[in-house]
Amino acid sequence: MLANDYKKRVMIVDTSNEIGGDGDIPHPGIGNARRMQVPDSDMQHKVLIEAVENHMPQVIVIDEIGTKLEAMAASTIAQRGIQLVATAHGLTIENLIMNPSLDMLVGGIQSVTLGDEEANRRGVQKTVLERKGPSTFSCGVEIISKTELRVHHSLEATVDAILSGRSPYAEVCKMISPGVKKEVESEPAFQTSSEKKDEVSVDDFHLTDERNSHNELTSESLLDMGDNSLEHEAPLCLYVYGILETSVIQGINQLKMDAAVQLTDNISDADALLALQSKLKKNAKIQAAAKSHDIPIYVTKTSSLEQITKAIRALMNSHANGLKGSRTEENTKLSEKIDALEEARIAVMQVVIPKGEPVELLPRSSQIMSLQIDFIQKYQLETERIGTEPEARLRILPISD
Structure with a gap:
């Protein structure tokens, strides 16, 4: 497509001919793109530089970036204004950030010491991790499965969000059947316990097994009432910590509360805090910030969609009935x-x-x-x-x- 439709000079650097085709015969799928074979996989970084110096390509396609030298070569090529399309191994973008050999691809990370005022405003510790420089790639794609992709349109924004403890924006694309694609795009939204009583765990809303069927009925009733009371009110501002934003948005959409909940990245503007229990306990600053702003904390033991939806339902039920924080006498427990x-x-x-x-x-x-x-x-x-x-x-x- 890049070579034929957009008439660009495309160069494919492939160590094992997985992309370009086997032997001397190029794969028809590469169109008018040219290939450069790598005789020794340890020399791929040199072949990348050679491709730029000798062929002046507009686009370089790389089979896999796996070493620090290759990451440095890719970064150098990107600085010369050449478009890069490459793959790198890792389960998530976060794995790539924490990989010392490949973190340069996403801008690298460095430790920064904040002033007291800035640390309090952000609600974080004084020493934080931040992106060191511009990312080598403008966007990234996580391959979740053969039929599902997670697209990060702004890789730099994703890295900044992960390093600051927030969940990044992403667009999830699913293939329902061959030739039929469904896109579930996250909406643009702004976006750990010092005492156990400050936490509201999802497990607190579980009834005994014999009352499970009744619990569904009463929960749905509460949910409907909450929706009706929120129709003419401002949406609840939710600060998410340690949970993927796409998962939270999916839970909100499943409960049909997208108009009633708005994510925020400023904890001082939040009406409630939703966090993963394991990560929340490691961040005393978030706990302190939530207490100082009198923000109720809701935790989930896992980041599964079921746990997230139960937590959202619980906090929305409280918010719908004026229970902002369970600190005053008029507040009633769920x-x-x-x-x-x-x-x-x-x-x-x-x-x-x-x-x-x-x-x-x-x-x-x-x-x-x-x-x-x-x-x-x-x-x-x-x-x-x-x-x-x-x-x-x-x-x-x-x-x-």
């Missing part, structure tokens, strides 16, 4: 809501509907009773409020004949 809705569900399903008898629920706060009323109305049942605070409670009325 477990109390689940218990109250479970009480209402059992009363409806076991007494009111089958027996046609009214049931009085336990005394609850006005906020909890509002949730119960919304839940009971889903069964087309009426309620009445009896008693006064703090003994106010609901009576569920059966359907009149």
Whole structure:
């Protein structure tokens, strides 16, 4: 494509003829591109420089960059304004950053000491890692599987995000079937526990096995109520630490909360912090910054989509009912809501509907009773409020004949 469609001078440097073709016969897929075979794999860096000096290519395609000398040669070529297309081994971009032989491809890393004011503003330690210089490549692609790719359109922005502890932007491309491609692009968004009570773990929202089916019902009810109350409110600003931003965005989209949640890279602007537990515990600065700004911390033990969606659902339920931080007396724990809705569900399903008898629920706060009323109305049942605070409670009325 580069050689034929865009009429560029393309040079392929291949150690084992995997790209250009076997022997003296070039592969038809390379079009008008030229090949330079490498007689000795240890001399690939010299062949790269030779290709630039003798052939003046506009594009160089490299089979694999695996040594520091080859990385230095690629960086030199990029500085001369020549477009590079190359591969390098590593599971993720982060592996490439931490590889001392290949980190030059992404700009290299260096340790920088920040001033007290800047460290407090960022919410990080005084000594941090930063990108040393410009990246050799402008964009990068992670091959997740044969049918899935993760594209980083700005490799420098990705490296900066990873080094600062944030999750990078990426576009995930999936092949559903041969010839059919689906793109899931992350939306442009701005983007560890000092005391256990400051953390809200996803496991805290698990009920016992025998109540799992009921938990789904009550959680969905809470979720629907949260969505309705957020329709005319500003979105929740979420600061993510130690979890891939694409995974968080996928979880948000799965819950259909993309309009209700906005990622931020400034912890002082955040309404909540979502972090991976193992990484959060290693960063006391993030914990301190969250406490100083009175930001509730939600942690997940793993970065699986299931754990992330449960954490997002939990923090959104709290936010929807004005629970910003669980620090004030008016805040109600999510477990109390689940218990109250479970009480209402059992009363409806076991007494009111089958027996046609009214049931009085336990005394609850006005906020909890509002949730119960919304839940009971889903069964087309009426309620009445009896008693006064703090003994106010609901009576569920059966359907009149």
